[in-house]
Amino acid sequence: MAESNALPLVLLAEQFAKLPGIGMKSAQRLAYHVMSMSDNEAQAFADAILHAHKTVHTCKTCQNLTDKVICPICSDTGRDHSIICVVETPKDVTAFERTKEYKGVYHVLHGLISPIDGITPDKLKIKELLSRINNSEVSEVIMATNPTVEGEATAMYISKLLKPLDIKVTRLAFGIPIGGSLEYADEITLFKALENRNEI
């Protein structure tokens, strides 16, 4: 921000610019917006940041973000606790919940194996997944990581760990997205769709 601006405004804009997907220009606009808030609104905004940061932590069971000791999904007795859907981030849990179809529970890894970024398996919530499987009756583990190199590697790594435990390990289906067009599908997606074809 140009030096024509007040320093606290510049500092606030710099804070906004640290957020993902917010450039310096948007950050300035957001900082100006804070100036137009009422005292109460600015206080509520700052409080929401501190309150969320202080009270939200990972669920003891599934590692999803929650402000309870055990998250609402893990403490819901109406769900099937023998099926665990393993995902990368809490955002993925939200995505699956939006489908309103999945009735099992989740396990959030908080990342994917990526040696190049220094993310080794011990940095993920994999041992928590194993101890959970050892301490409860689990019939199926669905590997629901993204179809990327890291997502595939993580799914493979965990499925190998689970092999000796004699638990059904499944992987999400990958193929042509609904509403998508064959014409515009890339080769790998098309190959996957062909490879995983189902009888009708």
Place this chain on the structure above:
Amino acid sequence: MAESNALPLVLLAEQFAKLPGIGMKSAQRLAYHVMSMSDNEAQAFADAILHAHKTVHTCKTCQNLTDKVICPICSDTGRDHSIICVVETPKDVTAFERTKEYKGVYHVLHGLISPIDGITPDKLKIKELLSRINNSEVSEVIMATNPTVEGEATAMYISKLLKPLDIKVTRLAFGIPIGGSLEYADEITLFKALENRNEI
């Protein structure tokens, strides 16, 4: 945000979603990002909001945002205080300062006359501009509001007020933007460029 999320996270996302240009999806992403901050980072972010909101106010002279009584531009004796560039918002001051060419001072109206939105001239910092002109030696007032209906109306309104004071009132030049193409210029811009042609 789906109910699978912790309430404080939902509340934080709602705060982000109130900001201009941030939809609910981005707001969720930003809220998740706050979770990944360190305690110090979250505190610094919240503090920056409150500090900027508390200490930044309008400059007594030019009405630009500042944390001083008189902003750095108005207190800069190296600038030409007899030329006042009248703009709509503090952002416009930043834009002009980026050119590094303008050496006069500014006056921020904090809006444009727009009866349809209930913004009448008395809601803008126009009387502050008049008292400023009455109390100091001003040779020129540059009307630098946007070339919109409201911007033009405001420029016209103020220039009429200044007529009796025998002060030179000028308006920004409007025409083909540098790097722009005649082929793609709209008719009004082209007409303005023709009307305001200069001898070379």
